[in-house]
Amino acid sequence: MDSAKFAFQAQFYKNDIMMSLGTETRPPVLVDENEFTQWQDRFLNFIERQKNGDDMMKILTEGSFEKTILASGMTKPIAEYTPDESLQYKDDRDIKANLMLALPNSIYN
Template sequence: MNSREALAIGSDQKPPVLFRGEYPQWHERFMNFIEAKTNYEAIYKCLTEGPPDWPMKVVPGNPAEERPERQIRKSIGDFTKDEKDTYDAEKLAKSYLLQSLPNDIYACIDNFKESSKKIWDQIEKMIMGSHINSQLKVTNCITRYDGFKARKGETLTETYERFNMLLNDLQKNKITKTNTENNINFMNNLQPEWKPFVSHIRHTQTLEKLYLHELYEMLLQDEEEVMELIGNQKAEEKPAADPLALVSERRGKSVSRSSGKVPVLS
């Protein structure tokens, strides 16, 4: 694990760091981080509802001086236990959020530090974008799913892992695909050498009841044979040697052996 991955995961003492393009993962890890705290509910309430109004206390009036009774902000030393707990939860919520932001993201939210909720909301708006941007993400996900293809030289496992990441993105964007759709898309877009093995599965399996990981396990049994077919195909694609060049090379070697001189070919 490299240092960036360690920062993104966080620890029991340090919140996970948010990197661009990884908001969903960060959000889940951040929630797991604060759930482990004893005052989790208070911290969560600060993030989602904002802190309550600052506690006030009543200052008695003085009729002799014509001063009416009034309310002023309490000093922290006058807080009740519940008020102190809420105040501490807000401080922790802000601290955890600010610790989780790298400098480039922090620079974009430093005007929203008056409460943890404002920071929380601004991060989501900035990273996740507007409704229009969300729609673009959905469209891009569907386009990548429809255009999925195995890459040349890629192993079955590498193709399978890329496809799974794509399915995970679809689920994040609440796009549902059936087992049949996923199985057909995966099989149709493997390298051509997989065709006979894919055809066998189509005729022997019920695709709507077959999960993708089961399909992968079935295909994996034939990968060695497919790789051999791919290797043979590459060998056949090698360009044939130029016959004139071969003749010249042989004549040159023959002359060289007889005379001991390096031949000059015209």
């Protein structure tokens, strides 16, 4: 194997490992669907460490604020949300953004 190809494969493997582990600011990525259980533990650990982690964990376990609003029939523009509703809406957006970063398109779609 030539050294350039080996270096590329080594860098690809390193990037793959870094993506699957995540960082302080980026969630772990589910690289291999067979490793879902390990990824789920790493993802939940990542969420818990975020400044609004408790709120995001609540969304994961109880459902999103948006769905609650739609189910209740309450419709009002975001600009009219109370401060608490605005925070809940932001937490919904944060957890969705983290999931979009963490899941491959084949699963997210």
